[in-house]
Amino acid sequence: MEMDRESGKLEQIVSQFRSKILHVILDSRVPSLHHHHHQQQQESLSHSRVRKTDKWFNLVLGDRPPALENLNFSLRNLFDPMVIDIILVHRGSCSSSVDNLYSPSAPAAGPADETVIERWVVQYDCPRFIATPSGADACVSYKKIYKKSIILLRSLYTQMRLLPAYRIFKQLSSLSQTYNFDLVYKVSSFSHPFSREEESGMKEYIFAPVEALSGCLSVSVTYRATLSDFNLEPLVSLPPKIITDYVGSPTTDPMRSFPSSDKGAHATSFPLRGARPPSSSPFQRPHSWSSGFHRGFPSTKTQSLAGSPPVYRISPKPYDIASPPTDLYGNRIQNQRVSTLQQVTAYDEYKSSPPFSPSASPSTPSYLSGTNPLRTRHCSETAPVTIPLPLTGRSTRYLSPNSSDPSRHSLPPLSPRSSKHDASSQESPSGIRSYRKIEALRAGESPSGLSNNYSAQKVVRDSKDDSGRFSALLSSSGSPRIGFSRSSSRLSFQDDMDDCEFSCPFDVDDVDVSDSSSQNTEGKKASEFTAQSNLVGKKSHDAAVGILVHMLRTAPPLRQDSSCYSTHSLRTEYEGGVSIASGFFMPRKTADALEELNSYREMKDLLLSKSGTRVVRKEEIK
């Protein structure tokens, strides 16, 4: 009876010892777990509470990662060895990770090299002959074993900080830098033997075993003596690269053209772990996720989507968004080694990474998340294309307040008959869509001033006619950005607007010249615009961008029926609309704006004609 009790205590010691060792090792080798633990430690220090698990072996380590519980469960057979591999995942040095941002079509960084740099083996061997001590001796034995286990754990804790892998761990734990490597772990009850080449660079240290009457507890470590063979360096921070096809930020001109190349505004350019995107990039917000590839655990799908994005998501191979790399890793391991691993081992490998996402893991960029709301709005993703430039010199004046800026010459031409217009218009259908997408992405991040425009989108959803949409947008918007809308509506206005006289350049009513009532109000609106344009001034560039985005998004698909171009809803909305507040931030002459508007209409017609859609003109409706 006494023996049974002591034997049970011994088993408990061994079991807790394994858990504690695992905790120590993971806390000193896996950066993601370390961050989590460190934060908890800060909290626990303030509360000065000692957990029950901390009391084991008199070593306060903080909360155990949840994965440890799973591992304990899977490795509950005490006589099975516990093998903990610390794996260095080294991605091919790619300072062109920056290039990947801008050239997604470029080949991704090479496959990651995985090297076991440390292997810890904790074993509890059952002796051949088990002595049966008396009750008192058994009690003493249990206490001695516990004391020796404490000492063993202390020396292991110290040794962890002296081995070469600790330096790597410290580097990775530093959040100030990102690296082209990562440390992950694998726990199993079976150790895959090292190759000869691997063994040649390894050293072994065997801790003195703790001998018990019913078994012998031993710990050993095989480690790479030097890690200088690996190109372990911080990823180069983004060089000062001039982004020629920069889509835009609140500080840039919203009228800037969009290149037809795949660069720049490609939303899928996900920065690699080490490549921090330019701070000014509208599509690649800097994210401070701290770990890369494995992070030591396979996250669930939902987790990976919502929480910590492994870097490899952008790589076309071998990882994809749907399968977290850690799962993939686990699966690969299973595929490669399933014949040699026990079932428990396979389970361990899958579960070798805690499922939780440490606090150091920030949010996923929305456009990479599977639940990206922005992405759901668009059904196509195409590269941004150049919006045709206005052809007349007069038109360029009204494209931006700063006409001297050569980048302004990217707006649609006023004259639909120009060759330039024709050439560029071919690209614009897809360009419009991608532009919408890009601007929507931007708009999602832009100041709240744009939100009004998006709410207005619901109102104008059915009004496919450009002018109707234009007016409805502005009428329902609390702070319409008329100028922006006008610039975007160049693509969608009808030819019959050519003859309209605009009282103000970005007056909504100019789209309703077919409506006599609108003509009467133009004068009013012109004055309103004049009065209010000064107020708005250069208030918000990104607000203007948002309006353009909205206009483009609400533009009818080119393949839709012509019935979509009904102006009835336009009329209704216009008549019920509120007074126009010309919120465009740049004062322009009415005539210039009118010309610009006409050019947009012509452009739109041209596009529609090419797509075979019948353009419903206002004159026809009349």
Add this chain to the structure above:
Amino acid sequence: MNCEVCQLKELEVEHFEIREVLRCILHTIVFHRALGLVRPKDVDLELFEITYVQCGDVELEKKIDEKIDHFISWVEKHPNKKSQICLSFYEVKSKQPSWFTNKTERLYWEQWYVNLNVTQHPKHHSSKSHHTKLIVDPGESATEERSCRRAMVEASLREVLFQIIKFVNEKKDHVPPISEGVIYFPYEITIPRKFQ
């Protein structure tokens, strides 16, 4: 009870390195002998790329620093000499009281000897030295020599730490039982007489 003695490998250090080296070694030893409930604290050395572990006890840290200050003063009085600092662990045993004495007795069960050879390199400036007025040679060779020397000291210090780990692992039977509520065994830090 046997008193286990461990003579640590001699380290050749400069004056300004004494404090860090001694802190590292002494705290590492004490951490292995602080078998009560401890909250380990990682400390990175400034002069070397080594991280050692303290047991997190403020009082202990203060005492060790005091002893190191005492040692440094001694070294300053005896420059260019080999020196030794001894960390001993003991048990307090009360002697059988008699008419003449009622003292307690210390039974040392473990002693650690940290051997240092404090050098004063003429080419290197020591911030704590009172005797030298050195002109620092800004040449490249001096910098290389310094870094080479620093690397050697770091390697030696690592060896000493491994030596400590090996010793505490191999010899466990002489360690007394852990008392409830006691974090670390009673200890003392002394400079052996022969070096005084």
